[in-house]
Amino acid sequence: MMFALVMAHPGLYREAVAAYAVANPTQPFVAQFGANLEIRQVHVPDDQVWNFTDDDAICILIHNCIPPDWVDHAYTYGVVYLEQQFHQPTMSLDVF
Numbered sequence: 001m002m003f004a005l006v007m008a009h010p011g012l013y014r015e016a017v018a019a020y021a022v023a024n025p026t027q028p029f030v031a032q033f034g035a036n037l038e039i040r041q042v043h044v045p046d047d048q049v050w051n052f053t054d055d056d057a058i059c060i061l062i063h064n065c066i067p068p069d070w071v072d073h074a075y076t077y078g079v080v081y082l083e084q085q086f087h088q089p090t091m092s093l094d095v096f
């Protein structure tokens with residue numbers, strides 16, 4: 001859910017990447033590219049799932065060096081996913 005919120009918010013990830021670059025001048029953000037990419041799986045303990053925020057999602061994207069263009073490209077997915085979650089007869093508890 002939080003990843004969809006990040007994707008549906010235009011420019012949010014780009015702003016976070018820029019802020020990361022300012023905060024970490026000796027370890028700049030370098031987006032992955034090429035034929036072979038490495039994306040590390042996220043493990044969130046069960047007792048922390050309800051505390052997972054969009055900032056956590058952004059940190060995971062930055063840690064995995066996900067290119068901002070990918071997140072921009074996923075905008076439509078984020079909007080559609082959220083629209084589906086909010087317009088169901090019985091809303092998913094993930095929304096809360």
